[in-house]
Amino acid sequence: MSLGPCEIFEVGPRDGLQNEARDIPVAEKIALVDCLSRAGFSRIEVASFVSPKWVPQMAGSAEVLTGITRTGGVRYAALTPNMRGYEDARAAGADEIAVFASASEGFSRANVNAGITESLERFAPILEEARHIDLPVRGYVSCVVECPYDGPVAPAAVAEVADKLFAMGCYEISLGDTIGAGTPDSIARMLLAVRDVVPAGRLAGHYHDTTGRALENIDTSLSLGLRVFDAAVGGLGGCPYAPGAVGNVATEAVARHLSALGYETGLDLDVIDEAAATAQAMRQEVADV
């Protein structure tokens, strides 16, 4: 019996590759995105217009966005921390953008060199500009369970930032368990608080798989009404400003899990396995150097 649609938002080319040690050539990134474009995703995050001094791995983002072969029905997304990033993302042809905040002060300062309030103030003009041209803006909240600098994060703190991003005009709020510390219990407590301020249908789960519990956390999220999950093909990833963070939950594992439960993802598993092999080979080369 079908339980209805469930979407995987592919973040491998951005969240996955931003943390790899090797200087990955733009052509390899484009090849990965072009493969993913054949898999049936509606949204793929392919770029990040942040400071190359902070995240050197994302320096070729404009070349990636302009070099990929676009597939109809796919929105190609990019992270934008400030107006400069927004303008660069627009110039390179991003179909949607994402702003990223944190539920903890420590991570906010480490990641964007600003406290939570100041980071939201930087996003305001981005959302204003995007609204004029109907450009969809997604909002991330990091450290929804635990922060590598401040420790456990209160569900109310997550709800407060999610509420603000939603009120500012983000069409969807992606909840990041940045260091993969979440358990079904802590994820449920967090989601119950966030659901009070943002409808479950506008939330996405973004779970890193540090302790191998991401699929259980997805099950908990499904039971609380979420139907969008971020994942990275091949389980690539991490965050340079979150010590100990490992990859996002692997797209191929989530796709199989959702389909075994009876959800329809619309994804072609053969293509995803091909992309996962490509991603793993990129990582393999990292391990070899």
Ligand code: HMG
């Ligand atoms: P700053 O140093 O406070 O800002 O950085 P600044 O305005 O003083 O600029 C510093 C330098 O960066 C200047 O260059 C600017 O021109 C340049 P300089 O004069 O020194 O040569 N700069 C830029 N360059 C390119 N594009 C830009 C840009 N803006 C400034 N857009 C800033 C503030 C936000 C820029 C910096 O902290 C930054 O880039 N942070 C990004 C960190 C990042 O990308 N982290 C990973 C993504 S978040 C994540 O992975 C979590 C997520 O997956 C969810 C989860 O798992 O929780 C989303």
Ligand code: MG
């Ligand atoms: Mg992440």
